[in-house]
Structure formats: structure tokens, C-alpha cells
Amino acid sequence: MTKSMTVSRRSTLEERQAALYQIYQQVLERQPYHSERRVLAQVEADFLKDKIGVRRFLKELGHSEVYLNAFYHRGSNLKFLEWCFKHFMGRAPLDQQEMQAYCNILMHQGVGKVITSILDSEEYRKVFGCFTVPYAREKRYYSSPKAYLESQMLNHEHFSQRGRVVPTLYWHQLGLNCDAGVCRHPEANEVLEPLSSPETDGLEAEFLEILEVLGNAREHLGTAMAEPRSSVKRVIASLTPEQRDALRRAIR
Numbered sequence: 001m002t003k004s005m006t007v008s009r010r011s012t013l014e015e016r017q018a019a020l021y022q023i024y025q026q027v028l029e030r031q032p033y034h035s036e037r038r039v040l041a042q043v044e045a046d047f048l049k050d051k052i053g054v055r056r057f058l059k060e061l062g063h064s065e066v067y068l069n070a071f072y073h074r075g076s077n078l079k080f081l082e083w084c085f086k087h088f089m090g091r092a093p094l095d096q097q098e099m100q101a102y103c104n105i106l107m108h109q110g111v112g113k114v115i116t117s118i119l120d121s122e123e124y125r126k127v128f129g130c131f132t133v134p135y136a137r138e139k140r141y142y143s144s145p146k147a148y149l150e151s152q153m154l155n156h157e158h159f160s161q162r163g164r165v166v167p168t169l170y171w172h173q174l175g176l177n178c179d180a181g182v183c184r185h186p187e188a189n190e191v192l193e194p195l196s197s198p199e200t201d202g203l204e205a206e207f208l209e210i211l212e213v214l215g216n217a218r219e220h221l222g223t224a225m226a227e228p229r230s231s232v233k234r235v236i237a238s239l240t241p242e243q244r245d246a247l248r249r250a251i252r
Contacts, residue, residue, distance in 0.1 A: 006132045007054060016048050022133045023054070027061055027087045028070060029159050036066045055119055055130045058088060062115035072111055075164035077103060081114065082154065082167040088118045090127075090137040092154040093169055 007019045024031050032040060043060040046052045052060075061067055062084075071083045081102050085093050093099045106114050118124060128134055136155035154168050 004132055004135055008131055009050060011050075013048060016050070019054065019133055020044065020047060020057075022135075023057065023061070026090075026134050026136075027058065027067065029087075032066060039064060039066050053130045054133055055124075055128070058134070059115065059119055062088065062119070063112050068111065070159075076166075077106055078167045079164050080111075081106065082169070084114060084118055086136075086154050088115070088134055089124065090134050090155070093167070096169065099167070099169065 005019050005022050007016055011019070021031070037044075040061070043052070043057060043064075047054075047057045071087075072080050075083070078099065081099060082093055084102075085091060093102075102114055102117070105117055127137070
């Protein structure tokens with residue numbers, strides 16, 4: 001378990017810099033890239049100068065394009081919610097009811113409200129307050145062995161290690177194996193969640209734009225137009241490097 005880190009009015013600049021490093025490790029699962037540092041420069045300066053505390057900094061970071069580009073725009077809504085619990089609460093979602101409650105917030109009030117609701121929750125205030133950096137928690141008691149297993153797996157996995165679509169809560173219930181970023185059922189051959197990469201994501205977006213332009217293609221594409229993104233993911237993931245280059249040339 002990660003040691004808790006708290007800053008206060010008496011904290012030195014070095015202590016705040018250490019807390020900032022720990023925040024990024026917990027929330028972004030890495031340190032920001034140089035371009036992202038420019039986006040976060042002002043809020044970083046405010047934190048280091050003791051103008052804002054940890055919880056306020058987390059709100060700014062969670063609402064920033066740095067966090068949203070890394071997690072919200074790169075996964076399903078349910079997987080994003082799971083990441084939010086991991087990053088800001090230090091645990092996995094408790095159950096389907098909790099996931100459903102926050103899914104409703106996301107759908108009806110937007111992604112910003114999800115971040116705010118977590119950081120303003122009674123649980124967050126009791127565990128972390130305004131000045132403690134969130135960390136991967138180990139509870140004394142769990143509702144079930146499955147709940148313990150899910151929290152352990154989520155808090156120790158790397159980003160996309162088990163995919164970007166199916167949350168641990170669901171793939172565990174469905175008996176899926178999502179190691180290496182691909183979700184498979186032990187008794188099925190179909191890949192439920194293809195591997196993704198910046199290269200394939202870019203081709204996918206361009207390919208979808210072409211499909212939208214080709215209005216008369218629906219009758220020929222059938223289910224691919226009914227569920228374009230999942231179908232295109234499968235197509236792109238199955239292409240060889242040479243075929244991807246050919247598709248890129250055709251699109252451009």
C-alpha cells in the first residue's frame with residue numbers, strides 16, 4: 001500500500017513538489033509530458049505557492065484536457081468511471097449500483113460533474129480531506145472475496161493492461177480474461193476488445209469519417225454501419241502494416 005502524503009500550510013516547497021509528483025503518479029499513472037506541463041503550468045504554480053490545496057488541484061487536473069484526453073476520450077464510459085474511482089478514491093467501484101449512479105451523472109450532467117461528485121463525496125472527505133494525496137487503499141473489511149480481488153487487480157494494473165472498454169467489475173462477473181488488453185471468454189474464439197494503439201486509433205477515426213460520408217454505403221455494410229466503431233476496431237486491428245499504409249493512402 002502506498003504511504004499517505006499530506007501537505008499543509010507548513011509544508012516546504014520540496015514537500016509540495018514531492019506531493020505533486022505523487023499526485024501525477026496516482027491520477028495520470030505517470031508524469032506529465034512536456035506539452036502537458038504547459039497546460040498545467042498555472043495550476044501547478046498555484047499549488048506549489050500554497051494558493052490551493054490537494055483537493056482543489058485534483059479538481060483542476062480532473063477537469064483538464066490532460067486527464068480527459070488520457071482517460072475519458074480513450075475508453076468506454078464505464079471504463080472511464082472505473083479509472084476515476086481508482087485515481088481519486090483509491091479503490092474499485094463497490095458494485096453495479098455505484099457504477100449505475102455515476103453513469104447517470106456522466107450521461108445527464110457531464111464528465112466534469114463526475115469528477116466533482118467524487119471529490120465532494122462524504123467518503124472522499126473522510127478518507128483524504130483537502131490536503132492528503134489519494135492513494136491505493138486496502139480496506140480492513142471487504143463485502144466479498146470478489147470485491148477484494150477487483151480492488152487489488154485494479155490498483156496494481158497499468159493503464160490499458162486489461163483493455164479500455166470492459167471494467168473489472170463486469171469482465172470478472174462474465175468470466176472474461178482481459179490480460180494484455182484483449183478481452184476473451186475462455187470458451188470462445190472471438191476477441192471482444194481488440195488491441196488499440198495511437199496508429200490504429202487514428203486510422204479508425206479517419207475510416208469512420210469516410211463511412212459517415214458514404215451515405216449510400218449502409219445497405220452494403222449492414223452491421224458495420226449499425227455499430228461502426230466496434231466493427232472498425234476489428235477491421236483495423238486485423239490489418240497488416242502494409243494494408244494499413246494502403247488504407248491510409250486511400251483515405252488521404
